[in-house]
Amino acid sequence: MKKLFIGIDISKDNLDVCCIEASSEKKLLEFKVKNTESGIVSILKKVSRLKFSESNTWYCFEHTGTYGYLLAYLFNEKEVCYSCVPGLEIKRSIGITRGSNDKVDAQRIALYACRHRKKLEPSKFPSETILKIKNCLACRKQLMKISTQLKNSIHSHKLVNKIVDNQIVIDELTNQLKAVTASLRKIEKEIIKLVKQDESVYKNYKLINSVVGIGPIIGAHMIVYTANFQSFSEARKFNCYAGIAPFSNNSGTSIHTKPKVNNMANKQIKKLLSNGANSAVRHDPELRKYYLRKINEGKQHNSIINAVCCKLVARMFAVIARQTEFVHIYSYSLNA
Structure with missing residues (x-):
C-alpha cells in the first residue's frame, strides 16, 4: 500500500508539487519548479528527502496534453509510478469548492490520489x-x-x-x-x-481495416486512442469513452427517459466512427439489412447509425482478440 502521494499541477512553464502522507492526509512538502528536465529531476530529489521508498510513493497529475509529455516521459524512463488522470474526474471528486490556484490545485490532486488510491492505475507513456x-x-x-x-x-x-x-x-x-x-x-x-x-501496430492496423467501414484514417485514430488496443479491455468501455454507449436516466416514479448517449465523449473519434458507420450501411450487406429493418420499425437515422458504430467497435475488438481478419459470415449464409 502506498504511503506518500504527490500531486503535480502542470502549466506551460511551472510545476506545482504537493506531497501528502496517506494515513493522516497531512501536507509534508510544497514547492514549485520549472517545467523542464532539470526541474522534474529536482522533484524526485526533494521527494526522496522525505525518507519514503520509491515503492511507497505514487505521483498523480492531470492530463494536460503536450505540457505534461516531458513529465510523463521522464517518469516512464526512471520507472516512477504515476497516474495521469482526466481533470474532470478530479474536479467532480472533490465536491463543492470556491476559487483555485496552481498551489491549491496541486493539493487537490494529491488528495484525490490519496482518497482514491484503491482504484488508481499506473499510467504508461505511449510508444x-x-x-x-x-x-x-x-x-x-x-x-x-x-x-x-x-x-x-x-x-x-x-x-x-x-x-x-x-x-x-x-x-x-x-x-x-x-x-x-x-x-x-x-x-x-x-x-x-x-x-x-512498428510490426505490432501494423498487424493490428491491418486487422481492423478488414472491417467494412473502417478506413486508413479511422484505423490510425483507433490505434492512437486505444494505445494499440492496450488501454481498453473490451468494446463496451471504448463505446463509453467514444460517447456512443446509451445510458438511461431514471429516478423514482417521475423521471423516466429513454436511454441516450452522454455528452462526455471523445468527439473526434465519435465523428469518425459515424462516418464509417454511414459507409458501412451502404457497402456491408448485413449492416445494410439491419439499417433498413430499423428504418421500417420507425427508428431515427442517427439512432441507427449510433448502433452501427457500436457494432463496428465490437467487430474491431473481436478481430484484435482473435488476431484474424474479419469474416463476412452473412455472405456465407446467403450462399449456403
Missing part, C-alpha cells in the same frame, strides 16, 4: 510510434480545417466576383488550397509509413 502518429493526425486535423476554410472563402469570393473583379484574391486562395492539399497528402503518407514501421 514513440504511437506518439508520432498522434502528432501527424493532429497536424492533419489542422490542415483539414484550413482546407475547409479556404474552400468556403473561395466560394464566397466567386460570388463577389460577379459584381466586382476579384480574380486576384480567388487565384491566391486557390494556390493556398493547392499547397494545403499537397501537405495533406504528404502527412497521410507519413501516417501510413509510421504505422508500417
Whole structure:
C-alpha cells in the first residue's frame, strides 16, 4: 500500500508539487519548479528527502496534453509510478469548492490520489510510434480545417466576383488550397509509413481495416486512442469513452427517459466512427439489412447509425482478440 502521494499541477512553464502522507492526509512538502528536465529531476530529489521508498510513493497529475509529455516521459524512463488522470474526474471528486490556484490545485490532486488510491492505475507513456502518429493526425486535423476554410472563402469570393473583379484574391486562395492539399497528402503518407514501421501496430492496423467501414484514417485514430488496443479491455468501455454507449436516466416514479448517449465523449473519434458507420450501411450487406429493418420499425437515422458504430467497435475488438481478419459470415449464409 502506498504511503506518500504527490500531486503535480502542470502549466506551460511551472510545476506545482504537493506531497501528502496517506494515513493522516497531512501536507509534508510544497514547492514549485520549472517545467523542464532539470526541474522534474529536482522533484524526485526533494521527494526522496522525505525518507519514503520509491515503492511507497505514487505521483498523480492531470492530463494536460503536450505540457505534461516531458513529465510523463521522464517518469516512464526512471520507472516512477504515476497516474495521469482526466481533470474532470478530479474536479467532480472533490465536491463543492470556491476559487483555485496552481498551489491549491496541486493539493487537490494529491488528495484525490490519496482518497482514491484503491482504484488508481499506473499510467504508461505511449510508444514513440504511437506518439508520432498522434502528432501527424493532429497536424492533419489542422490542415483539414484550413482546407475547409479556404474552400468556403473561395466560394464566397466567386460570388463577389460577379459584381466586382476579384480574380486576384480567388487565384491566391486557390494556390493556398493547392499547397494545403499537397501537405495533406504528404502527412497521410507519413501516417501510413509510421504505422508500417512498428510490426505490432501494423498487424493490428491491418486487422481492423478488414472491417467494412473502417478506413486508413479511422484505423490510425483507433490505434492512437486505444494505445494499440492496450488501454481498453473490451468494446463496451471504448463505446463509453467514444460517447456512443446509451445510458438511461431514471429516478423514482417521475423521471423516466429513454436511454441516450452522454455528452462526455471523445468527439473526434465519435465523428469518425459515424462516418464509417454511414459507409458501412451502404457497402456491408448485413449492416445494410439491419439499417433498413430499423428504418421500417420507425427508428431515427442517427439512432441507427449510433448502433452501427457500436457494432463496428465490437467487430474491431473481436478481430484484435482473435488476431484474424474479419469474416463476412452473412455472405456465407446467403450462399449456403
